[in-house]
Amino acid sequence: MPAPDRVIVVGGGVAGLVAARELVLAGREVVLLESSDRLGGQLTSHAVAGIQLDAGAEAYAQRGDDIPRLLRALGLHDDIVTPVEAPAWLHRADGSAVPLPATSLLGIPGVPLARDVIEAIGMRAALRAQLDNLLPGLVAARAETVEQLVLRRMGRGVLDGLVAPVVRGVHSTSPAEVQVEQVAPGLRALMLSAGSLAAAVRARRAKAPAGSLVASLRGGLFRLVDALVHDLDRFGVEVRTGVEVVAADGDGVTTSTGERLRGEVVMAAPLGVDAPRTRVTVVTLALDAPELADAPRGSGVLVAQGVPGVAARALTHLSAKWRWLAEATPLQLVRLSYDDGVEVTPELARRDAEALLATPLPHPVDTATVRWERTGRRSDPAHAIDGMRRVGRLNPAPVSPPSSHTPVR
Ligand SMILES: Cc1cc2nc3c(=O)[nH]c(=O)nc-3n(C[C@H](O)[C@H](O)[C@H](O)COP(=O)(O)OP(=O)(O)OC[C@H]3O[C@@H](n4cnc5c(N)ncnc54)[C@H](O)[C@@H]3O)c2cc1C
Incomplete structure (x- = not known):
């Protein structure tokens, strides 16, 4: 039948x-x-x-x-x-924090010698990244993973100092595990036509409507x-x-x-x-902390691997990121993400938020925790x-x- x-x-x-x-x-x-x-x-x-x-x-x-x-x-x-234009920050392994370079995609800088790039990874690594401009567009045009692409075009400094924390924070994994076409479709083709990875990043950024790579409701x-x-x-x-x-x-x-x-x-x-299945825990804190309204760390913080005393891998300052939310409540809302294996409690999240936002924080007015298993x-x-x-x-x-x-x- x-x-x-x-x-x-x-x-x-x-x-x-x-x-x-x-x-x-x-x-x-x-x-x-x-x-x-x-x-x-x-x-x-x-x-x-x-x-x-x-x-x-x-x-x-x-x-x-x-x-x-x-x-x-x-x-x-x-x-x-679209989110408020405020760069996310990077919390580095040595405990210091810097804004993520303004013109970047997945942490890949569009202008390797920009001041914010030099501040984030140092002059030596920025100069190595600048070599990308001299390499033919064909180099690494077939790279499958983000790690292969960035390592060959811009070097270890950009990979470890910028790209790895962003990929970890956004995709809960390492650049070696992420396919370029998965997270940045068309970027390699753009690199071929634009001549360099940095130029491809700039072109992609320029194309994003309203200057933002993401949007919501x-x-x-x-x-x-x-x-x-x-x-x-x-x-x-x-x-x-x-x-x-x-x-x-x-x-x-x-x-x-x-x-x-x-x-x-x-x-x-x-x-x-x-x-493989990945487990992610997300904790949202509602804080009566008006001092956070100045968004001391922009829209949030991505955390490099191995930062002592911080278990979260990323913090989103929701009230700083979304204007509608800031208008909806005087409370400050922050959301922290954790990888598998961390015993997450609201108190741990509050302490992590204190460290990442560099501000003493009161006990939350309310909290919510969600555990996800992503297959x-x-x-x-x-x-x-x-x-x-x-x-x-x-x-x-x-x-x-x-x-x-x-x-x-
Ligand atoms: C904390 C978190 C934050 C995220 N943030 C973002 C973000 O900001 N931007 C973004 O683009 N993505 C984000 N993602 C990823 C995004 O949410 C997912 O990629 C997307 O929602 C997946 O949609 P889906 O329909 O493919 O799968 P799912 O949403 O997983 O839906 C699959 C559905 O199938 C059902 N199902 C499973 N097995 C069976 C079965 N055998 N029979 C019948 N039904 C079944 C499940 O119950 C489920 O409802 C995030 C994910 C998480 C967990």
Whole structure:
């Protein structure tokens, strides 16, 4: 019997929700299966001091027009916000702190001999980075990881002093683990046309709308989930929560209760992904500390590896970063991220915040802690918030045409 003209979307995170919406708009009958009792996956919120805040992703990369177009279609376009222009800081292994170079991408400087670069990594390392301008664009054009690219073009000083803390803070891993195309798609091609890595960084920065590489929604990025769910309901997608898919093949899926659903499969969950899991703990503190309103460390602090006395790997000063939040409450909101293996308590987070913001801080008015387990780090493009087109990439075999499917478990 031929499979029905139905698409089964597995996973109700943002990728699954966006895929389901696109498919139903393309005229397909769509069923979305989500194993938990909640839609949104890593896009969700929690209340801190009575304010609803993002508990997972809080911003999206401004690359291309896909997300703005989606937000327009969902009626959220007028709520797009960009962060306050305040550089993040770098807390170095020796305990000192410097602003991250203004013109940079992933910590890669666009102007290696700029004063802020020299201040961050020293003249010798900056001069080595400047060699990038003399190397042909072809050098390291095929580098796969960020480490290979930066090491060959700009040297160890930039890699260890700038790029590693940024990658660690933003992607919870080391530059050796991160594929360039994953985190900076098109950067190597831009390097070839622009002639150097620094020139590619400058070109990429200049292209970012409103000068910012990221954007979000007033009120929190999690609002995207409600808007998507509302649309799925409006367009007649059958959404089933509490349904775990345990196997999928070219003909459909099997759930943990043994139910078999037939149809084309779009995989937006880490089923069959053979990749390590990473655990991240995020603590948000609401502080009655008006002195922080001056944003002593800009939008936040990225922490180099091995800083004595600090366990956090990054701090985001939410109230300094997002204007709408500063307007919403006189409290100061900071969020700290921790890697696996750290026994995280709100008191530890408060002490880390004190060290990183270089300011004595009172006991928080309120705190919230979320522990995340992220699966499939090596498949992150498939998980990316703007990665809908790759939604099927989690499946070892393409999901279409059905005949090419490989069962996944
Ligand atoms: C603390 C934190 C901060 C982040 N910050 C940012 C940021 O600022 N910007 C950014 O771009 N990204 C950020 N990310 C990453 C971003 O949130 C994710 O890349 C994105 O939300 C992943 O969406 P997804 O739909 O692919 O996967 P998920 O959100 O993981 O959704 C997958 C869904 O599938 C369900 N599922 C799993 N297995 C099954 C199964 N067998 N059957 C049925 N359902 C299943 C899960 O329950 C889940 O709901 C952050 C992540 C975290 C944890």
